[in-house]
Amino acid sequence: MPGRTRATSAGATYQPLSPLAEQERLEALRAYQILDTPAEAAFDDLVKLASYICGTPTSLVTLLDSERQWFKAKIGMEADSTPLEQAFCRYAMFSDSVFEVEDASQDPLFQNNPLVTSNPSIRFYAGAPLLSPEGHPLGTICAIDTVPRRLNQKQREALSVLAREVVTHLELRRARIQLHYEQQKLEELLRMTNDTAGSMNVGGGQTEIFVKQEHKLVRLKTADIRYVEALGDYVNIYVGQDRYTVYSTMKELEAKLPAKEFARIHRKYIVRLDKIVAIESDAVVVEAGRNADRVSGVMPVPIGNSYKANLLSRLNLI
Structure with missing residues (x-):
């Protein structure tokens, strides 16, 4: 895995993972079985908190696959996803802490980005990485505004806390899915066992x-x-x-x-x-x-x- 980018956009460059590392990251993401699933209250509540804490009209929980960033939860955003090459989050998810862009229109890395030059006209962006327990970057929880701004230290720390909460909910959700799957297998085994026993009794x-x-x-x-x-x-x-x-x-x-x-x-x-x-x-x-x-x-x-x-x-x- 490449070294993490710095917590601001100055000097940051996009460093794609090696093919093997990217495959492992995508497998970790798909294991959660969450892409393209309906909205869930637990994640919706976390983006609301992110907006309250950061004072921004828009907040997202984003998950990045091989071609796009998809929004599991969103407030203040109409789209369900954006192309990967436009995603601020592809930088933020490799950051050691909160990745912050104070004014994207003045930032060489983002000033020509379609999300900046046209709707939704992003100026401010702050994203905290979502890391799986194994350390795989999955996406971010981010706060977005159409005017320049800067977070204080407490807001950055709170956004990092929310990122860990998102991952906790992802893990709980995966555990519930696995438990349901195991219960189904047990039910099927029970049915097959009893049916077999019945067929053997003349x-x-x-x-x-x-x-x-x-x-x-x-x-x-x-x-x-x-x-x-x-x-x-x-x-x-x-x-x-x-x-x-x-x-x-x-x-x-x-x-x-x-x-x-x-x-x-x-x-x-x-x-x-x-x-x-x-x-x-x-x-x-x-x-x-x-x-x-x-x-x-x-x-x-x-x-x-x-x-x-x-x-x-x-x-x-x-």
Whole structure:
């Protein structure tokens, strides 16, 4: 990576990275999956703060790819991007601190720039570099005005703080995307695992199921399940003294469980037949598993009127 430019435009020149370093920089930028995404409040708030702090009508969060500077957040600017060769930010992102141009119309580096000679008629520019944790320059957060001005030291320090906040939000956003991606992979793995197990069971239903618990898959033997309880958009699966809560429906669970061994006895309940120890009017009594003292308990589970006849037909009555 070339040496950083100075914090003012005097004597600054654009020093492109080597092809390999530029490729690494672009890969770091693309890893955030942020280019051409809609506006987000977290970044919009930061450009508002930059304008307040610097006293300028325009502020931007810019990200520079191989051909343009694109604005993730903007205030006081109509365009969504500008060509890379016109970007003040391609100098600022290599600066050690805030890169400042007090009057672009008098600056040899920028006085012929179309952004200076025509709309938006930039005169003042101050940009703080956005650096990834690995040190790759991604773009800037910058403040722009149509009249000459100069920042004081506190304003420069505040703009640098905002630059670090932008990078923090980029990292948090990438972490959320990665987490969502991992959750999708886990959901797909769970579906494939249960579908495979179901296809291998000739009698229909499965002798074991896998449930997602805190980003991992837990295998449950259906022979150990006492009963299943619906709870809104979730289902509780009771195994011994343990309870597993999963995002599912009773219909989905009923399809996964061995039909010969389980019965739907209520809109909200499925029980394992060999766990029933008694039937008392409007409830079945099922084994509740052993407690810490190795003592077995029982648990009443309500029977729905429309399910009672089917349940009785499944039992060996004398």
